[in-house]
């Protein structure tokens with residue numbers, strides 16, 4: 001007999017709410033004292049669902065029980081030979097076999113699950129066995145304690161083995177034993193001495209049997225409810241997952257799901273595929289890496305660092321590279337999550353290339369001198385100050401260049417020619433510069449040049465080259481020969497100087513000094529020694 005936890009030995013009040021609800025969620029069907037569902041439709045669903053197991057046990061019971069009952073005829077023969085009681089007992093045993101076969105048929109392999117029919121067939125078979133046992137006692141015309149013990153053994157196996165499908169199954173077993181005692185005492189006049197020992201065993205078998213059967217019935221039903229709940233949860237989870245997957249796919253915002261550890265792309269949604277991989281080169285999971293799509297490694301590591309530190313990054317504007325090699329601008333936001341039990345990153349992208357280009361065009365406009373195409377004053381200071389902040393090992397130098405007697409050009413040839421002179425001067429200066437130098441027109445006929453990592457000596461040489469390139473070859477404008485000269489002030493910045501202002505003041509003084517000293521000159525700022 002199966003052991004069970006101590007608390008289940010005590011008869012229970014109906015576990016309608018608490019336990020089954022705790023195990024199976026709010027709306028669990030109530031279970032009664034006998035471990036059966038209180039509602040018929042719940043019992044029906046339970047048997048229907050566990051049909052293969054329940055039917056297998058009952059068809060074995062029907063077939064074996066019926067055959068064993070028939071085999072009892074051999075014992076009848078040894079007792080009764082070919083007397084009339086032998087034949088009517090044979091008829092009774094055949095009837096029990098028929099009921100057993102009926103139970104087998106209802107529960108046969110492949111049969112349609114019919115819980116109500118199965119319940120009836122089981123009750124009929126049990127009734128048949130009880131009636132047959134009583135008639136055997138009657139046919140033998142005597143009562144022996146061995147017959148009583150055999151009956152109790154059958155009862156004990158029934159409690160342990162037969163699945164209880166209705167309260168009738170519980171009541172029939174003690175009813176069968178009670179009928180045995182009534183028959184033994186009332187019909188066969190058995191002595192109380194013989195019956196008392198059997199009565200103690202019978203009470204023990206029935207009390208233990210009821211508890212075992214009720215415990216088994218309850219455990220089976222609770223397990224079934226738990227399984228139902230889990231299956232429901234799984235179904236709901238699968239539905240939620242499929243909805244999410246669908247939403248992910250059709251979401252108009254480009255979304256990329258990637259592994260956090262190596263950046264391997266697990267999935268693009270349609271919009272992200274169209275944006276980052278228009279030629280659909282990476283349709284298989286793992287065939288692309290998120291890092292491939294960043295145009296700027298620094299932006300990529302900023303996003304990665306933020307994800308590691310806070311679990312999310314952005315929104316931030318990032319330049320990206322599509323799989324076809326085009327640069328695009330996106331506003332990127334990313335957050336860490338778990339996917340397939342691994343750390344993953346969901347990145348959303350909003351393309352802002354047009355906006356960015358408009359912004360850049362606008363910025364260029366506000367930073368550019370419309371006449372010469374050089375930086376204007378604002379643009380020059382923004383660019384040069386940015387370079388100044390990043391100056392590390394060698395200090396930069398600054399030139400301030402002013403056209404000499406420019407007013408005379410305007411006066412002599414008109415403003416339009418003056419404009420062209422400014423453009424040609426800008427071109428000549430530009431031609432003398434290296435890549436990385438920054439030149440701007442910061443006043444009417446005044447230019448500034450920022451020379452990153454340039455010594456005063458080199459800056460002086462460059463300034464003089466510029467001066468000579470203008471003074472040695474007069475400008476030619478619409479057939480006019482316009483000789484021009486430049487006065488240039490030169491200064492070097494100190495490492496650690498945070499703005500250009502002081503340096504510009506020094507260069508301006510040096511340039512003014514050059515004017516004073518006769519123009520067409522390069523002068524160094526005071527305290528600057530070559």
Ligand SMILES: Nc1nc2c(ncn2[C@@H]2O[C@H](COP(=O)(O)OP(=O)(O)OP(=O)(O)O)[C@@H](O)[C@H]2O)c(=O)[nH]1
Nearest residue numbers: 402403404405406407408410415416418419444445
């Ligand atoms: N054509 C033209 N002239 C300009 C522009 N901006 C400023 N100017 C003129 O440049 C001249 C500057 O004259 P000044 O400040 O007296 O200087 P300068 O004649 O070059 O004499 P010094 O600087 O002392 O050598 C003025 O006549 C301005 O009108 C411009 O964009 N186009």
